[in-house]
Amino acid sequence: xxxxxxxxxxxxxxxxxxxxxxxxxxxxxxxxxxxxxxxxxxxxxxxxxxxxxxxxxxxxxxxxxxxxxxxxxxxxxxxxxxxxxxxxxxxxxxxxxxxxxxxxxxxxxxxxxxxxxxxxxxxxxxxxxxxxxxxxxxxxxxxxxxxxxxxxxxxxxxxxxxxxxxxxxxxxxxxxxxxxxxxxxxxxxxxxxxxxxxxxxxxxxxxxxxxxxxxxxxxxxxxxxxxxxxxxxxxxxxxxxxxxxxxxxxxxxxxxxxxxxxxxxxxxxxxxxxxxxxxxxxxxxxxxxxxxxxxxxxxxxxxxxxxxxxxxxxxxxxxxxxxxxxxxxxxxxxxxxxxxxxxxxxxxxxxxxxxxxxxxxxxxxxxxxxxxxxxxxxxxxxxxxxxxxxxxxxxxxxxxxxxxxxxxxxxxxxxxxxxxxxxxxxxxxxxxxxxxxxxxxxxxxxxxxxxxxxxxxxxxxxxxx
Numbered sequence: 001x002x003x004x005x006x007x008x009x010x011x012x013x014x015x016x017x018x019x020x021x022x023x024x025x026x027x028x029x030x031x032x033x034x035x036x037x038x039x040x041x042x043x044x045x046x047x048x049x050x051x052x053x054x055x056x057x058x059x060x061x062x063x064x065x066x067x068x069x070x071x072x073x074x075x076x077x078x079x080x081x082x083x084x085x086x087x088x089x090x091x092x093x094x095x096x097x098x099x100x101x102x103x104x105x106x107x108x109x110x111x112x113x114x115x116x117x118x119x120x121x122x123x124x125x126x127x128x129x130x131x132x133x134x135x136x137x138x139x140x141x142x143x144x145x146x147x148x149x150x151x152x153x154x155x156x157x158x159x160x161x162x163x164x165x166x167x168x169x170x171x172x173x174x175x176x177x178x179x180x181x182x183x184x185x186x187x188x189x190x191x192x193x194x195x196x197x198x199x200x201x202x203x204x205x206x207x208x209x210x211x212x213x214x215x216x217x218x219x220x221x222x223x224x225x226x227x228x229x230x231x232x233x234x235x236x237x238x239x240x241x242x243x244x245x246x247x248x249x250x251x252x253x254x255x256x257x258x259x260x261x262x263x264x265x266x267x268x269x270x271x272x273x274x275x276x277x278x279x280x281x282x283x284x285x286x287x288x289x290x291x292x293x294x295x296x297x298x299x300x301x302x303x304x305x306x307x308x309x310x311x312x313x314x315x316x317x318x319x320x321x322x323x324x325x326x327x328x329x330x331x332x333x334x335x336x337x338x339x340x341x342x343x344x345x346x347x348x349x350x351x352x353x354x355x356x357x358x359x360x361x362x363x364x365x366x367x368x369x370x371x372x373x374x375x376x377x378x379x380x381x382x383x384x385x386x387x388x389x390x391x392x393x394x395x396x397x398x399x400x401x402x403x404x405x406x407x408x409x410x411x412x413x414x415x416x417x418x419x420x421x422x423x424x425x426x427x428x429x430x431x432x433x434x435x436x437x438x439x440x441x442x443x444x445x446x447x448x449x450x451x452x453x454x455x456x457x458x459x460x461x462x463x464x465x
Contacts, residue, residue, distance in 0.1 A: 039220070040133050041155040042222075045142040045200075046167030047175055047191055049182030049208045052215075055167065056139050058217055063135040071128040072103075076184070078110045078117035109184065125151060129158045138162070144199045158214035164204040165222050168197060181226060190236025199336070200238045202276055202373050235425040236374045236392050241282055242270035242384060243292045243312070243366040245327070247419060253308070253327070253364060256357040257299045260306050263332035263455050266337060268382070269328070270366065271310055274321045279393055282386075286320055288368055296362040300347045305331045307340035308352055310364070324348065327364075420459050439465050 042059060046052045057073055063070045095184035121140065128136045131435040136155075142148045148164070155162040169175055176193045178187040207218050245253065250269050259265045269292060274281065281290075293313040300307055306329045312320060324344035347354070369384045372392065374444045434442055441465035443451050453459050 016098065031168070040158045041136045041138065041160050042164045042166045043138045043142065043148045043162060044140070044167070045148075045164060045204060046209070047169050047178050047194055048141065048184060048186035049178030049180070049191070050143050050167040050169060052139055052141075052167060054210060055165070055217060055222070056137055059135075059137055061221055062223060068134045070135045070137065071124070071131075071133045072137045073121050073124040073128065074382070075114075075117040075121040076139070077124075077448075078113060078120045082272060082320065085357055114452055117293070123152075127155070129154065129160070134239075140417060141194065143194050143197050145201050148393050158404055164201055164435055166201065166204040166206045167209045169198075169209075174209075176209075178209075186231070200276070200338075202237045211238050235394065235396050235449070236372045238277055238279065238389075239373050240370040241274045241276075241277060241286055241368070241370050242272045243294065244268055244270045244369045245364055246368045249364040249366060252298070252362065253329070256296070256359070256362050257306075257308055257329055259330035260301055261304075261332045262453050263330075263458060264335075264337075265330045266328055270324060270369075270371075271312070271320070271327050273319055273325075273368070276320075279390070282389065283372060286368055286370075286386075288370055288386045288389060289367045292366055292368055294327075294364045294366065295362060298356045300343055300352070302343050302346075303332075304335045305340045305343045307343055309344055314361070369421055420460075422463060424463070433463075434465050 029417050044052050044055060046055075047331075050429055060072070063465060084360040118140075121138070125136065125138065136150060139153050140147070151166075152162045169178065172192060172195065173190050176188060179186060179191045182191070205221055207221050208215070210217060232300055253269065254265075273286065289299075295313060296309055297309040300309065307326045309330060310327060312325060312326050318426055322341055326340055326342055326344050328340040331337060331339070367384055369382045370389050371391070372381050372383055374392075381392075384390060433439070440451040443461065449462075453461070456462050
């Protein structure tokens with residue numbers, strides 16, 4: 001965050017001196033008065049060796065048919081032909097691997113240079129936006145969605161559409177094939193770690209990589225509606241179907257099974273029924289808005305994820321695509337809710353008993369809903385009505401003129417009413433709150449008790465001082 005803030009501050013300072021115009025936000029609050037549906041940012045995702053450079057070359061050929069300019073931004077460019085091993089080369093020493101650089105050029109990677117490499121990539125992207133380059137390609141691994149979220153936001157605010165293109169990796173065996181042919185010699189263990197940490201992006205266009213000589217990239221899928229003069233609109237996509245707990249049930253669950261990893265406690269607790277289904281599957285199998293009761297069978301916690309196994313009542317378990325229906329209670333910072341299913345699967349395979357809360361059986365109630373993602377900012381919405389879902393999925397997003405929306409939750413049911421809103425400002429943009437050390441002392445002085453949590457950030461009580 002500090003690195004990106006530094007880039008933006010530096011870019012702003014340079015803008016005032018060099019006359020960069022950037023794209024102002026007009027008075028009506030829209031993203032750009034110059035929004036043009038023909039301009040697009042292509043964000044590539046893929047493991048090392050998956051064929052991103054091959055895809056970049058194909059994109060360049062496809063997009064520059066009519067002489068249109070294409071700019072490729074890549075952190076790898078920073079390590080091409082560097083003068084030292086610490087990421088210290090100047091910009092003029094760094095030539096793009098996609099701009100005709102010779103195969104003999106030295107690729108000199110250094111962990112110490114990763115931060116500067118990504119700053120370099122972002123600077124190149126800002127310059128391309130400023131130059132109104134029609135097509136911009138972000139060529140990075142992008143294992144996690146947050147790693148390219150800023151590019152999408154900047155693109156939309158500057159009047160560009162964005163399209164995420166992912167080179168598919170179906171298994172560890174495919175990842176091994178990628179590692180064997182990786183031009184930058186990324187070791188297999190590192191590639192496998194990236195595969196394990198891979199985050200699903202439901203808005204990404206997933207294309208098959210070129211593995212055999214007979215394979216061909218599906219460039220029509222890569223370009224999609226974003227290319228050419230059509231500048232086709234984007235629509236929402238279904239992320240998952242789940243049973244979303246009422247606020248009362250959430251409180252009862254946390255009272256019976258207190259969160260052990262307080263850094264990450266989901267606000268909208270749910271039991272996932274089907275991950276990334278298509279519209280036909282949702283229509284045929286689920287009545288959105290219906291009430292569901294769940295019996296808590298017990299809790300599992302491996303020190304990284306904490307989840308309770310549940311048994312759905314009043315609806316067939318066959319409607320749940322997960323082998324182990326569950327609700328994630330909490331997880332550590334370097335984990336994610338998606339690993340709770342693996343936790344319960346391992347727990348079951350090992351024959352470990354689930355931990356039961358003392359007292360009577362705990363029943364939870366919730367509403368069947370559909371979590372969707374909406375362009376251009378991947379905002380999340382919970383839909384609890386089948387007809388509304390149909391309308392949302394078939395209503396195109398009109399373009400990138402709108403300001404970034406907040407997370408939207410349909411107020412169709414009592415469980416979705418916001419009771420408390422916490423606003424954190426630890427970067428000092430709006431206020432100057434105390435940090436973890438000073439904050440703990442102030443909390444103790446204010447309340448007379450010691451700080452009860454292992455961490456400070458994102459804890460509501462941290463706002464008291």
